Amino acid sequence: MKHQQLLADEVREWIDQADRVVFLTGAGVSAESGIQTFRQAHDGIWKQYSPLDLATKEAFLKNPEHVLAWYAERRAKIELCEPNNAHLAIADLQSRKTVTVVTQNVDGLHQRAGSQSVIELHGNIISESCLDCGATDHETPHDMPPYLRYCAFCGGCLRPNVVWFGESLPEQAFSTAVDTMRQADLLFIVGTSGEVYPAAKLPEYVDKKCCRIVLINPDATPHAQMADAFFGGKASELLPQLLGEYA
């Protein structure tokens, strides 16, 4: 097995050679900003709560106040968090490469770090959508009160603009993500357990003849099988080292 330093030099060469660099990111990229991941053994959200009680349409219809209160609390925490060096290193690479971020995160931290091309696969926790007509341009009060409010266009219930289990991903976002993968010269998979579909399937769309895949995660995930290089560690330490500017 290659020493991690040799491998890092090789990845830097891959970056130099690449035009289009794509990042598929998950909760781990925001972990060091203080945002809880979902599936980690000790402190993952789904170790504390059942996804069926909070992240499904059925849960929302059964007890909207409970679901809204949980989202209001998470949103308030996220607003206090700042992008970390992983988000910043990715944004910084834009000055040298065509960079697209395909993220499962709903926290908006890539955009706050300055990334300009961000595809949000699972929506955004800051906005709301209408359960009936899907409209997303609502005047959401800043503190997002945890009681039901209604759509100004059709009167339907407003809900967090995120993708719950059993719901389809936003069509446009997913098809753009597939195209982005197909055109990638280099793909970094960062901070995702690779357990949630269809997001986890996206790396399968890269052109394996010309696109290399680099995995960054403290643990080897199922994506390790298709990766050309695996770096076991934290995104906020590894990405600045690999991408250059923050070393």
Ligand code: BJW
């Ligand atoms: C670090 C780190 C550091 C820590 N640095 N790394 C095929 C097979 C099996 C099941 C399915 C399938 N296709 C569909 C399904 C069902 C389901 C699914 O995937 N279930 C599996 C869990 C079994 N998928 C869906 O339901 C999806 N919809 C769908 O398929 O629609 C079609 C359909 C329509 C109608 C009927 C049926 C199907 C929708 C999925 C929506 C996911 N939603 C959530 C919640 C979003 C809103 C919210 O935030 O409240 O999205 S769940 C949660 O998981 C969230 C995340 O985006 C997503 C992915 O999690 P992520 O980002 O990978 O986080 P973790 O916690 O899992 O991992 C963190 C990683 O970071 C770990 O690996 C750590 O090691 C690492 N890490 N610190 C770097 N410092």
Ligand code: ZN
């Ligand atoms: Zn509506």
